[in-house]
Amino acid sequence: MSNFTHAVGVICAGVLAFAGVAAASLLSPASGPAEEPGLRGPTGVITAGPTLIGRWQAPKPANQNAYVEFTEYGIWFASDGCNTLDGTWSHGAGEALRVRSKDVMTAIGCDNLPIPTVIASAQSVSFEEHGDRARFTAADGTKTELMRTHDTSVxxxxxxxxxxxxxxxxxxxxxxxxxxxxxxxxxxxxxxxxxxxxxxxxxxxxxxxxxxxxxxxxxxxxxxxxxxxxxxxxxxxxxxxxxxxxxxxxxxxxxxxxxxxxxxxxxxxxxxxxxxxxxxxx
CATH class of the missing domain: 2.40.128 (Lipocalin)
Known part of the structure; x- marks a missing residue:
């Protein structure tokens, strides 16, 4: 094995092919607004409306170890409660969302909530309640709603x-x-x-x-x-x-x-x- 392959293998060790995107269920937001959403885009550019930057989760009693973080650097990472996934993101004009992610995710059994695969398959996003709730839509029309639980970037x-x-x-x-x-x-x-x-x-x-x-x-x-x-x-x-x-x-x-x-x-x-x-x- 080459040194190059060895180095990359250190990061990829234990990573398994994850099953296809589960049928995403509608995750309704909890009552009450979160903090006022920030207005910084992934490159620090001021945007005209709500931004994805921050942490998004399903409301309780859903597994609160499941989340997605959109950072100001254009990088996102997420967990379903046990397994993680990451990639890059950009939010274009209107509701267009460009997300890239790895096709593999660690596979550990737990009280999983498929937020990572929901984000990986999303092609658009819309906001409600002053940007405190986001609806992610996949290519097949499946919609998933998450609530903002933190409005600042990691x-x-x-x-x-x-x-x-x-x-x-x-x-x-x-x-x-x-x-x-x-x-x-x-x-x-x-x-x-x-x-x-x-x-x-x-x-x-x-x-x-x-x-x-x-x-x-x-x-x-x-x-x-x-x-x-x-x-x-x-x-x-x-x-x-x-x-x-x-x-x-x-x-x-x-x-x-x-x-x-x-x-x-x-x-x-x-x-x-x-x-x-x-x-x-x-």
Whole structure:
């Protein structure tokens, strides 16, 4: 197996072909409005009406572990309560909705609610109740309603640390709202600029080719990378901040967990994809 295939396999491990889209049932909204919806589109452009940005769920007593998150970066991710799916999105003129997603999803049995497959098959969306309720329509005319439970985007901004048990615990990456970042491997520091967007080359149909460029929903562009090196540091974590490259493929696992793959590190078996979790302690 090539190093390239090995690296991609780290992310795809345990992923199974998921059954076709279940017949989506109508998920009626709960009474009472959610917070006032934001007006930012997936690229930060101000839109003329409600936006999908935020979290959408079925009302209680439905499984509240099932949801979809539409981020301001044009990336979405969802769970049916156990299994996850992600991709890219854009909301065009009128009700047109363009969603791309992977054709596979982890398969774990639980109290499943098919929100991920509902989103993956949606071709249009309309809003009601001041944007607090959205009706997603599939190609076959099936309509599914979800309610907004959060109106702000999941963000990359903040401090992230490795979830690798072998990590020294001293390394971090800190993404700032002004588009700059700073990081450390525990001894040596580095900094630069960042921009996260939907991957324009995301193409789920090409997944069989094991191309990170086609299967990663996000593209993290790193600029102005600079840093210092201290020799003989015993607490250095070799994955951070070296995981960042000018072209870094990116994905959200959930709101507090991400993965990164530098474009060139795919060729190196000793640099597998880096998984980070949001630091809520520091």
């Amino acid at each position: 963000t990359l901004e903040g401090r992230w640390v490795s979830d690798n048990p072998a990590s020294t615990g001293h390394a971090y990456l800190d993404f700032k709202a002004d588009g700059t970042w700073r990081g450390s491997d525990g001894c040596n520091s580095a900094l630069g600029s960042w921009e996260l967007t939907a991957n324009p080359n995301f193409d789920p149909t090409a997944m069989a080719e094991f191309s990170m460029e086609s299967m990663a929903p996000g593209l993290l562009t790193i600029g102005g990378y600079s840093g210092s090196t201290d020799i003989g540091c015993e607490t250095a974590d070799p994955q951070l901040p070296l995981a960042l490259e000018a072209t870094t493929w990116f994905g959200f696992t959930n709101a507090d967990k991400i993965w990164l793959v530098g474009d060139s590190t795919l060729q190196r078996a000793d640099y597998p994809p880096t998984t980070l979790i949001r630091d809520t302690v520091s």
